[in-house]
Amino acid sequence: MDQVKKILNPKIWLIITALIHAVVGIISQTDWGDDPQVLIGGFMLLPSVWMLYIAFFIEGENQARLTGVIAGSAWVWFVIGCAMGLSWQIGTSDVMEMTFAENIPPLVIWGLTALSGVLHGNFQNLLSGESQ
Numbered sequence: 001m002d003q004v005k006k007i008l009n010p011k012i013w014l015i016i017t018a019l020i021h022a023v024v025g026i027i028s029q030t031d032w033g034d035d036p037q038v039l040i041g042g043f044m045l046l047p048s049v050w051m052l053y054i055a056f057f058i059e060g061e062n063q064a065r066l067t068g069v070i071a072g073s074a075w076v077w078f079v080i081g082c083a084m085g086l087s088w089q090i091g092t093s094d095v096m097e098m099t100f101a102e103n104i105p106p107l108v109i110w111g112l113t114a115l116s117g118v119l120h121g122n123f124q125n126l127l128s129g130e131s132q
Helices: 002-007 010-029 035-044 046-057 060-084 104-120 123-128
Strands: none
Touching (some): 002 104, 010 035, 010 104, 035 046, 060 104, 060 123
């Protein structure tokens, strides 16, 4: 278990996920000449800012707990979107449909990031009132 906890360091996973989310998920896929895409793309970059703040300015159990909350909620939303087969479109771009097959990479990345937070968050101490 110690080796798994070492690999799943919340700070490292926050940085990895923030960069992948920003560059691959938003920046490279947005048509920056289309106002609706700029508006939504800019808003969708906010979680990367939050994750980088948590990675560099918060430490310990609080960092891990925030990692679990941010990444866990994103992972759950991907699962819900895929399970419901939701689709979305920005501007005149093609309609994108959420499927599990197409969303394996983000599900894995967000899932491992959330798991890193859960493993390091000492939630049992939080529930018993013994947290830092």
